[in-house]
Amino acid sequence: MKFNWGTGLVIGMCCFVSFILFFVIKMSTDTKYEYDLVVEDYYGKELHFQQEIDAEKNLNLFSEAITGNKTTDGYTLYFPQTSEEIEGNIHLYRPSNKKLDFTIPLKLNEGKIVIPDDQLVAGRWDISVEMTYQEKEILFKKSITY
Template identity: 80%
Template sequence: MKFNWGTGLVIGMGCFIGFIMFFVIKMSTDEKYEHDLVVEDYYGKELHFQQEIDAEKNLNLFSEEITGNKTNEGYELIFPETQGKIEGKVNLYRPSNKKLDFALPLELTEGKIVIPEAQLIEGRWDISVEMTYQGKEVLFKKSITY
């Protein structure tokens, strides 16, 4: 059989297609390359987006801003002095791995809450505090790099 440019072109295209198919199959079947949605119920969450905007606007009920800083114990969120009780929960979301997401009840001690260092792995975290204050829903969001 004679080897000419047409035969070489067909062999080259076959090798290229095989190479691409190998990586497509490897990426879709290997568990270390997980492809998850950012949020499980994406469309349901979008329906409540206006409520989130209104809850973020209610942050002006506080006399000062909520601040946070890194301490030896973990990450500390400091709330301003308030006239009423604050109830809610603190959600921590890890964009790179949903298995690390967790929530804590909002239990203030001297106007602050500490997120334990043992639960925080280095990297980016999105913190959202959903709370009720003076009968209104309030939402505080912050992204940190721990």
């Protein structure tokens, strides 16, 4: 068989396609690489998006803004003085690994709550505080790098 430029072109294209298929199959079957959705019930969550927008607008009920900072114990969220009547939950979402996501109940101590240091891994976290104040739903969102 004579080796000419047409044969070389076909061999080169076959090698390239094989190279691409190898990586597609490897990434699809290897458990080390995860490609989960951002949230489990994505479409169901989108149906409630307007309610989230309204709940974020209700943050104006507070006289002061909710603030937070990193402390030696963990991450501390500070609530306004009128916060003793607040009930709700704090959801911590880790974009890079859903196994690290967790929820804690909102129980304020002197107008603040501490998210323990042992539960927070270094990196980006999205904090979402869903609470009820004066019979209105309020939503506070913040992204932090811990």
